[in-house]
């Protein structure tokens with residue numbers, strides 16, 4: 001949607017998102033050869049393998065493939081929330097800002113954003129305690145769920161380490177909240193922190209992870225938790241029209257994607273190179289913790305337009321310019337991006 005009128009003969013370098021990654025040859029071959037069945041009737045064998053593998057990687061009982069991360073989040077929120085119950089999530093969270101109100105419209109939740117503390121994307125436990133509130137009389141609004149996001153997209157791919165995660169979960173438990181983790185980029189957090197993904201899901205009720213971002217699968221996420229949750233999630237997925245038949249064709253790509261988690265380190269290195277390069281060109285840019293680079297410019301819209309003219313695509317994010325490094329851009333591409341940007345100023 002941001003590349004409707006590109007007026008350039010230059011090769012485009014697309015840093016809008018890690019979702020632009022295309023399935024490569026190995027993935028396409030695996031997809032073509034996938035063993036399949038009817039997943040709605042009695043489970044597709046390749047889907048089942050992927051779901052068991054991901055549950056294992058996440059350290060939870062069971063997982064369910066879903067077509068998108070938004071559907072995974074929506075299913076988890078629907079399972080957790082009764083109509084009119086309040087849930088809290090970090091300012092800028094995907095469940096608040098990027099899912100078209102589905103958390104309220106379909107899951108029936110009453111959203112409240114909790115402000116970051118001194119560090120972007122990090123929730124202070126006191127703020128969670130304050131927003132969660134105490135149980136009041138019968139006419140008091142009921143808060144029942146905390147949604148976490150790791151890495152935090154809008155804050156710039158910010159990572160929540162296991163100790164901070166544990167404190168947030170303990171606080172939520174203390175005030176009677178369930179916990180859902182939006183782990184669209186949990187893989188990036190795990191690589192950046194050098195801990196297994198399961199170290200970042202400790203104590204949560206449910207977690208959602210994406211295969212179609214930095215890992216390069218064409219489609220798919222998983223929503224995971226207890227076996228009882230997944231049984232309910234399977235019904236909710238069907239209601240939402242997300243039951244697919246020979247899904248093994250898609251799950252086969254997912255199985256390869258999971259093997260590629262360690263390769264995200266390359267994206268993190270490329271993001272670091274980009275940020276350092278932009279800083280040396282005088283841009284106001286933070287040090288990325290994972291694959292997302294956020295730059296503050298006087299006019300983000302004008303900057304995006306100038307970038308587009310030199311064949312570099314990025315997106316606006318909370319008033320800033322967001323670049324994402326991913327497996328379809330190389331270190332040489334990043335150098336090329338910096339060369340092109342050197343020519344345009346800010």
Ligand SMILES: *Cc1c(COP(=O)(O)O)cnc(C)c1O
Pocket residue numbers: 067068069070071073094095149153182184185210221
């Ligand atoms: C991408 C993303 C999702 C899911 O997005 P879909 O496009 O629906 O797959 C969820 N949460 C976060 C933080 C994301 O970045």
